Amino acid sequence: xxxxxxxxxxxxxxxxxxxxxxxxxxxxxxxxxxxxxxxxxxxxxxxxxxxxxxxxxxxxxxxxxxxxxxxxxxxxxxxxxxxxxxxxxxxxxxxxxxxxxxxxxxxxxxxxxxxxxxxxxxxxxxxxxxxxxxxxxxxxxxxxxxxxxxxxxxxxxxxxxxxxxxxxxxxxxxxxxxxxxxxxxxxxxxxxxxxxxxxxxxxxxxxxxxxxxxxxxxxxxxxxxxxxxxxxxxxxxxxxxxxxxxxxxxxxxxxxxxxxxxxxxxxxxxxxxxxxxxxxxxxxxxxxxxxxxxxxxxxxxxxxxxxxxxxxxxxxxxxxxxxxxxxxxxxxxxxxxxxxxxxxxxxxxxxxxxxxxxxxxxxxxxxxxxxxxxxxxxxxxxxxxxxxxxxxxxxxxxxxxxxxxxxxxxxxxxxxxxxxx
Amino acid sequence: xxxxxxxxxxxxxxxxxxxxxxxxxxxxxxxxxxxxxxxxxxxxxxxxxxxxxxxxxxxxxxxxxxxxxxxxxxxxxxxxxxxxxxxxxxxxxxxxxxxxxxxxxxxxxxxxxxxxxxxxxxxxxxxxxxxxxxxxxxxxxxxxxxxxxxxxxxxxxxxxxxxxxxxxxxxxxxxxxxxxxxxxxxxxxxxxxxxxxxxxxxxxxxxxxxxxxxxxxxxxxxxxxxxxxxxxxxxxxxxxxxxxxxxxxxxxxxxxxxxxxxxxxxxxxx
Numbered sequence: 001x002x003x004x005x006x007x008x009x010x011x012x013x014x015x016x017x018x019x020x021x022x023x024x025x026x027x028x029x030x031x032x033x034x035x036x037x038x039x040x041x042x043x044x045x046x047x048x049x050x051x052x053x054x055x056x057x058x059x060x061x062x063x064x065x066x067x068x069x070x071x072x073x074x075x076x077x078x079x080x081x082x083x084x085x086x087x088x089x090x091x092x093x094x095x096x097x098x099x100x101x102x103x104x105x106x107x108x109x110x111x112x113x114x115x116x117x118x119x120x121x122x123x124x125x126x127x128x129x130x131x132x133x134x135x136x137x138x139x140x141x142x143x144x145x146x147x148x149x150x151x152x153x154x155x156x157x158x159x160x161x162x163x164x165x166x167x168x169x170x171x172x173x174x175x176x177x178x179x180x181x182x183x184x185x186x187x188x189x190x191x192x193x194x195x196x197x198x199x200x201x202x203x204x205x206x207x208x209x210x211x212x213x214x215x216x217x218x219x220x221x222x223x224x225x226x227x228x229x230x231x232x233x234x235x236x237x238x239x240x241x242x243x244x245x246x247x248x249x250x251x252x253x254x255x256x257x258x259x260x261x262x263x264x265x266x267x268x269x270x271x272x273x274x275x276x277x278x279x280x281x282x283x284x285x286x287x288x289x290x291x292x293x294x295x296x297x298x299x300x301x302x303x304x305x306x307x308x309x310x311x312x313x314x315x316x317x318x319x320x321x322x323x324x325x326x327x328x329x330x331x332x333x334x335x336x337x338x339x340x341x342x343x344x345x346x347x348x349x350x351x352x353x354x355x356x357x358x359x360x361x362x363x364x365x366x367x368x369x370x371x372x373x374x375x376x377x378x379x380x381x382x383x384x385x386x387x388x389x390x391x392x393x394x395x396x397x398x399x400x401x402x403x404x405x406x407x408x409x410x411x412x413x414x415x416x417x418x419x420x421x
Numbered sequence: 422x423x424x425x426x427x428x429x430x431x432x433x434x435x436x437x438x439x440x441x442x443x444x445x446x447x448x449x450x451x452x453x454x455x456x457x458x459x460x461x462x463x464x465x466x467x468x469x470x471x472x473x474x475x476x477x478x479x480x481x482x483x484x485x486x487x488x489x490x491x492x493x494x495x496x497x498x499x500x501x502x503x504x505x506x507x508x509x510x511x512x513x514x515x516x517x518x519x520x521x522x523x524x525x526x527x528x529x530x531x532x533x534x535x536x537x538x539x540x541x542x543x544x545x546x547x548x549x550x551x552x553x554x555x556x557x558x559x560x561x562x563x564x565x566x567x568x569x570x571x572x573x574x575x576x577x578x579x580x581x582x583x584x585x586x587x588x589x590x591x592x593x594x595x596x597x598x599x600x601x602x603x604x605x606x607x608x609x610x611x612x613x614x615x616x617x618x619x620x621x622x623x624x625x626x627x628x629x630x631x632x633x634x635x636x637x638x639x640x641x642x643x644x645x646x647x648x649x650x651x652x653x654x655x656x657x658x659x660x661x662x663x664x665x666x667x668x669x670x671x672x673x674x675x676x677x678x679x680x681x682x683x684x685x686x687x688x689x690x691x
Contacts, residue, residue: 254662
């Protein structure tokens with residue numbers, strides 16, 4: 001298959017960029033894969049894509065920041081989308097032209113506004129996949145209304161957790177659109193796993209309020225009081241840095257808690273630690289939890305919606321504590337700091353259990369979903385998916401009826417577009 | 422920006438606790454390639470030293486390896502890492518891949534013989550692979566810095582020498598070798614500590630100044646710089662950040678310099 005990923009900015013650091021690079025890289029072993037970045041702000045991407053994945057940008061902000069069309073608000077990219085301010089008539093046009101000329105079998109949008117572009121502008125010959133990297137409930141009502149209407153024209157929606165897939169099925173009423181969970185994958189580590197002997201607790205991510213690094217620091221104060229030879233290292237950059245620094249100073253933790261700045265790749269950092277932590281109030285997936293586990297670290301995490309609870313088995317390969325509960329977080333952390341044997345056992349379990357997020361099983365799942373969507377579109381006669389049951393037959397029927405409606409809608413849209421020129 | 426082209430894929434390396442560094446990269450044609458380490462000098466001055474290592478094939482997928490053995494030690498400084506593809510090839514500066522330096526994390530916990538040689542592979546600010554090296558006959562390694570009640574207590578451990586009678590923590594004004602303040606050393610466990618009264622570091626006119634932190638291991642012995650070198654961080658200036666303290670209208674802040682030397686900065690309050 002030829003697969004094209006459309007992403008906001010492949011040159012920045014972020015969970016969506018990392019997971020898209022991972023999936024694209026794994027698919028590129030057997031398929032023709034490109035990543036199309038709407039925006040570009042630097043020469044090299046912060047993360048390194050797989051050498052077989054082609055990367056290109058539609059709008060290069062280094063030269064086109066002052067393009068007159070970039071000053072006009074986007075019309076296709078929905079105004080209710082969080083990133084609308086970074087989109088413009090220029091991005092509308094470039095994305096539209098890219099989709100009009102697309103020769104891929106499958107096009108994958110990686111955020112709501114881009115999924116709307118796919119729904120409105122991608123031609124019928126390509127399978128349109130909308131990826132949800134956040135959660136439906138996290139979008140505000142205005143955006144949900146836009147998505148409910150537009151997403152009817154997608155072939156497949158993938159969420160990163162089962163819980164969110166269920167939420168889409170229950171709340172969105174999208175006849176004929178398949179909704180399935182496709183977890184993020186984390187590449188197979190190349191370094192030997194951590195052996196549990198380290199005395200470093202590690203957290204990583206953007207320094208933003210929702211990640212609750214303040215809670216981690218508060219909880220770690222309890223660890224330091226009992227085990228002054230332990231360190232907490234927080235990797236990442238962001239708006240919270242100053243406040244976190246103040247907290248570290250107020251609690252007198254400057255000899256034990258360190259703001260490390262951004263590190264890519266994180267693998268060589270995780271293996272220095274023996275416990276991973278994540279205290280988010282909201283975590284659609286929990287990429288860093290899986291990264292830490294794949295390096296052999298048990299992870300202490302809040303049980304926030306939705307990711308951590310679908311990754312960690314409490315008491316077996318990590319700990320889950322109620323969101324926002326500093327005392328419970330500190331107690332869980334201390335339980336692992338005090339007990340070397342338990343920490344090592346859980347680290348070993350984490351290493352094994354996190355293999356389900358390796359590229360191989362995740363990419364096999366993505367491949368199957370994409371192929372089934374292609375086959376469903378082409379009539380479903382040959383090579384219907386093995387697990388196809390009544391529900392799927394109904395869906396396929398929905399596709400056929402919808403295709404007719406969409407063909408009419410698309411040709412009407414094209415006519416309108418031509419008229420505008 | 423350097424005119425030397427960068428090589429991809431990236432170069433992984435593993436550091437051992439005893440100073441050995443193993444470099445690994447993949448080359449399309451590994452024959453007769455070598456790795457070059459060149460010690461960087463101040464702008465405009467020529468490099469004086471370099472070290473060439475043979476890249477040996479390892480495995481079947483084009484991976485080559487070079488090992489920098491612990492002996493002889495590298496001279497103190499920043500060593501840039503280059504690839505030489507053939508005998509007459511231009512050198513190509515290498516970019517870092519995974520730097521497995523976990524063996525260095527607890528380097529301050531064990532005694533080191535003299536001379537003390539430290540090597541930490543790191544990524545330069547412009548994204549290239551380099552090795553930071555220190556070479557000291559004796560070295561006081563700082564650990565905790567406690568700050569309370571207008572004082573700073575520096576905890577440290579002396580490697581490569583022994584503390585004698587009359588040992589002192591000494592702060593010396595940068596740019597003026599004759600202005601020093603001494604503070605008595607207390608021994609504790611395998612280490613020592615001394616407490617600096619910030620009030621003694623403030624200038625009468627309230628002006629800005631920087632004090633270097635030293636150890637005088639014995640009465641009349643020369644000063645040795647107090648630094649933190651024995652872990653996995655080549656540059657800790659932005660990571661080990663201590664609080665500011667206001668004393669007599671001046672603001673004092675202990676910090677590490679770009680060379681990982683402990684220092685105290687004094688600025689006018691406001």
